[in-house]
Amino acid sequence: LRRFLAGGAWACGLLGWWRPERWLTSSSLFPLSCVHTSASLEKFGKWEKKNWIVYPPQLPGEPRRPAEIYHCRREIKYSKDKMWYLAKLIKGMSIDQALAQLEFNDKKGAKVIKEVLLEAQEMAVRNHNVEFKSNLHIAESLTGRGRYVKRIRYHAKGMFGIMKISRCHYFVKLVEGPPPPPEPPRTGFDQAKEYVQQLRSRTLVNTL
Amino acid sequence: ALLGVFLPLPRLRGLLQRCWGRLERGLFPGFTGGQSPPWGPALAVQAPTFLPEPISDSRENDEAPSLFDSILWMAAPKKRRTIEVNRCRRRNVNKLIKVKRNIDICPECGNLKQKHVLCGYCYAKVKAETRLIRIEIGKKEGGPFNAPTVETVVLYDGEKPTEKDEGKRIIERARKRPSWFVQN
Numbered sequence: 001l002r003r004f005l006a007g008g009a010w011a012c013g014l015l016g017w018w019r020p021e022r023w024l025t026s027s028s029l030f031p032l033s034c035v036h037t038s039a040s041l042e043k044f045g046k047w048e049k050k051n052w053i054v055y056p057p058q059l060p061g062e063p064r065r066p067a068e069i070y071h072c073r074r075e076i077k078y079s080k081d082k083m084w085y086l087a088k089l090i091k092g093m094s095i096d097q098a099l100a101q102l103e104f105n106d107k108k109g110a111k112v113i114k115e116v117l118l119e120a121q122e123m124a125v126r127n128h129n130v131e132f133k134s135n136l137h138i139a140e141s142l143t144g145r146g147r148y149v150k151r152i153r154y155h156a157k158g159m160f161g162i163m164k165i166s167r168c169h170y171f172v173k174l175v176e177g178p179p180p181p182p183e184p185p186r187t188g189f190d191q192a193k194e195y196v197q198q199l200r201s202r203t204l205v206n207t208l
Numbered sequence: 209a210l211l212g213v214f215l216p217l218p219r220l221r222g223l224l225q226r227c228w229g230r231l232e233r234g235l236f237p238g239f240t241g242g243q244s245p246p247w248g249p250a251l252a253v254q255a256p257t258f259l260p261e262p263i264s265d266s267r268e269n270d271e272a273p274s275l276f277d278s279i280l281w282m283a284a285p286k287k288r289r290t291i292e293v294n295r296c297r298r299r300n301v302n303k304l305i306k307v308k309r310n311i312d313i314c315p316e317c318g319n320l321k322q323k324h325v326l327c328g329y330c331y332a333k334v335k336a337e338t339r340l341i342r343i344e345i346g347k348k349e350g351g352p353f354n355a356p357t358v359e360t361v362v363l364y365d366g367e368k369p370t371e372k373d374e375g376k377r378i379i380e381r382a383r384k385r386p387s388w389f390v391q392n
Binding site: 081085086088089099100101103104105 | 305307
């Protein structure tokens, strides 16, 4: 058992560069251990690492960079194709609207995604300096394939099939600010205009 | 009279044999070539009891061409469906989840509710209180089938029964009256 740092205060001071999220997300018994071991801490995927990037301070004239919060949940017991429909539903909505839609949806993944969004909102207010928790919108929401396990499914007359138990990951990126206006659907007129534009922008190659 | 009965009998027997053969084949299509039975799943492995029978081959060889032409033969996909075609089908607009526009906020508690449905939070609140009242009733009655033939009135802390509640059964609850439970 490792007991490197017993106290809380001076440990925080020493490991000022250490992110407190790691302590919360790690499954180890001793949240103050400073050594990276695969036994005590989980493996961090790319999405979790996106929260650790630190930008240099902005110059006075620059427009304010909106806060971005990346959150995910791994190995959800649900199919990635079925989860995709929910992810597509809430893409581009404000967080309040997304939570409302998910609350009255009957799918199993809706409950999971609602928890993820509430966690991410909490993280945004606590760690990422977001002023209003309603001022967030969902910029990206994706699903990924988790680890599948193969199991035997017993049929009649001694027959069997091999079924796969599927799991999925869910990723969400919240951005501060009101949701962007939805882009108008592409009409035939737009397509025709683009075609004419393409024809007009043709030039002659290898000539004067 | 006897001659008239015997003549159609050989034709009848041949007809009956052909009908019976077609019936058998209709019940077990696919057994002709000694192939696997069609009702097993594609990936399934057969148990040893289901080995093909070579004896049935010579018996039903002349029947085989008619079986291949019959409509009873199984439908199978001709080509693999590409992922582009699959995506077009799965992501079609009618398959996506529709955005609900009938969500409001409950004026009592402020939680979200659907317009035509009771608020979930308020319902849970009332349900919990009803459960406690029912426990009190259970304690008063003492067992099943002891429900009295008079009405019941629920009184909270500091409430006295009025003259309207003369013959009614009184259930006491040891808490303040909730705001949503209006006293008559």
